[in-house]
Amino acid sequence: MIKPTFLMFFLLCFSAHSVHAQDVEVLLNAVKKKLDKVNSYEAEGTMKTNVSFLKIPVSSIKMYFKKPSKVKIKTTSGLSFLPKGAVQFNLNSILSDGDYMVIDGGAATLKSSSIRIVKLLPKNESSPIVLTTLYILPEQNIILKSITTTKENGTYELNMTYQKYKEWGLPDQIIFAFNTKDYKLPKGITFDFDDGAAKKKSKPALGNKKAEVLINIKNYVINKPIAEEIFK
Amino acid sequence: MINLLGLELYKIARRPRTYIAFVAVAAIVLVFQLAFLADGESYMSLMLQNVKDNFDMESSKAINGYFMCYIILNTLLVQVPILVALIAGDAISGEANMGTLRLMLTKPISRLNIIAVKFTAAFIFTLVLLFWMAIVALLFSIFLFGADDMLIFRVRSEESFIMQIAKDDVMWRYFAAFAYAAVALTVISSLAILLSVFSDNSIGPIVTTVCIVIFFTIISNLNVPVIDKNIKPFLFTSYLVGWKGFFYINTSEEGQPIKQSLENWPAIRNSLLVLLTHIVVFFSLAVYFFRKKDILS
Numbered sequence: 001m002i003k004p005t006f007l008m009f010f011l012l013c014f015s016a017h018s019v020h021a022q023d024v025e026v027l028l029n030a031v032k033k034k035l036d037k038v039n040s041y042e043a044e045g046t047m048k049t050n051v052s053f054l055k056i057p058v059s060s061i062k063m064y065f066k067k068p069s070k071v072k073i074k075t076t077s078g079l080s081f082l083p084k085g086a087v088q089f090n091l092n093s094i095l096s097d098g099d100y101m102v103i104d105g106g107a108a109t110l111k112s113s114s115i116r117i118v119k120l121l122p123k124n125e126s127s128p129i130v131l132t133t134l135y136i137l138p139e140q141n142i143i144l145k146s147i148t149t150t151k152e153n154g155t156y157e158l159n160m161t162y163q164k165y166k167e168w169g170l171p172d173q174i175i176f177a178f179n180t181k182d183y184k185l186p187k188g189i190t191f192d193f194d195d196g197a198a199k200k201k202s203k204p205a206l207g208n209k210k211a212e213v214l215i216n217i218k219n220y221v222i223n224k225p226i227a228e229e230i231f232k
Numbered sequence: 233m234i235n236l237l238g239l240e241l242y243k244i245a246r247r248p249r250t251y252i253a254f255v256a257v258a259a260i261v262l263v264f265q266l267a268f269l270a271d272g273e274s275y276m277s278l279m280l281q282n283v284k285d286n287f288d289m290e291s292s293k294a295i296n297g298y299f300m301c302y303i304i305l306n307t308l309l310v311q312v313p314i315l316v317a318l319i320a321g322d323a324i325s326g327e328a329n330m331g332t333l334r335l336m337l338t339k340p341i342s343r344l345n346i347i348a349v350k351f352t353a354a355f356i357f358t359l360v361l362l363f364w365m366a367i368v369a370l371l372f373s374i375f376l377f378g379a380d381d382m383l384i385f386r387v388r389s390e391e392s393f394i395m396q397i398a399k400d401d402v403m404w405r406y407f408a409a410f411a412y413a414a415v416a417l418t419v420i421s422s423l424a425i426l427l428s429v430f431s432d433n434s435i436g437p438i439v440t441t442v443c444i445v446i447f448f449t450i451i452s453n454l455n456v457p458v459i460d461k462n463i464k465p466f467l468f469t470s471y472l473v474g475w476k477g478f479f480y481i482n483t484s485e486e487g488q489p490i491k492q493s494l495e496n497w498p499a500i501r502n503s504l505l506v507l508l509t510h511i512v513v514f515f516s517l518a519v520y521f522f523r524k525k526d527i528l529s
Contacts (some may be wrong), residue, residue, distance in 0.1 A: 048488070053283075055483045056396040079294055079381040079396060081287040181282040185392040187455050190385050191306055193476040193503075194460075211286060 030141040034169040040066040045217040053183040154179040176213040240353035253315035297374030298382040304369040313420040320424035321438035323350040325431040354421040409475040422514035474503035
């Protein structure tokens, strides 16, 4: 026979969990509502790629977004190495379909702010995403960080900084981190000139398999119609 | 002296074999360009390997005139020494073979002047050949493929990486690379002229020069640590690819390329000095042995 005190404790825990889950759903809806104000945007910015095997310059970019989840990044001049999974840059894409289970991940501190951690589990088994963890600043209903684990392409991490476009939930800076594969060319294929230069020590200790893309965004033009051709 | 040089250049221009070099260069370049027009993306995919798993990159933009010229020079500058040897190896031995050397030496011209004129004529031929290469490999490639930022694929020690040079930072590197190539090919010319002094027929010095270049080039590219350390620094062929140093752009601590910069100018300068020393040594030896030579033909 189950003791009444144990039953009481179980019921209390269960009801507390439900209250928390409801709380984070309210919070998530508030974030979503904020992001829903943006139907489309066009923005300018710069993109700096930090990968050990890519010595490429900082490029000027243009970013485009259109509901529900169309995202395009274009460089304004020269060659560009654009990180795949760029769709992750826009959190509307993650939140738009609503087909996920919300789990309360508790409270924590991030960038000296008190945040709430919310985990999203897709209900659809065929979804490419396994789990998304959002770090939300509750007072302003903005997402400071998200970690998305995919089935095939590893984990993507987004860190966002907000300034001018905070009321729209649009970041001024995004740091996009992900895993890369090793890049190795066979010796002799390039007939290199051995100049005896010592291997330079890169400042970021990301290693050979980590990539980081830093995007600084300015001049958002929000809710201006964007032609479909841009996304092709 | 000027008249003698004019005469020497006229002789080179009259020889059908002179034009073999120009036709060969144009044919090789054209084959490269057609191949890359047809299926350059496959080559780019091979070089980019799994970079494309994480990054979107427009391969068609990467295969541009600047990149094409680099790829062509990568191959051609290994073969061009053979074409230069065809002309320079004939300088003295060709005259000896035809019996005109004895006649030439009866004139009041010093042997030093004769060698200097032969050497200058071979140098001018090299410059014209490089100019031709610049037209077909660089300008014609830009015409066919357009101009954009340039990608350099590189292996250094155990590290492989891709460097991107902005398109407005490329042209001066080509000027410098062609100037370097002129010095490098002049080493071959002076070696061929030196060997030409010892022979009474053209084939011997040409074949010997080609064999030396091929043998040294193979050793230079063996990538065996013992050879890299002990033998490679003493082979002039190790320095022939020094032109590539002009495309090794310096990078900041964070890995961003710095415009107008070179990763290792002292290494390029030292390579140039090694090549210039070879030219001086080969030319001096040619003068020394030609002065002592008994003209029997």
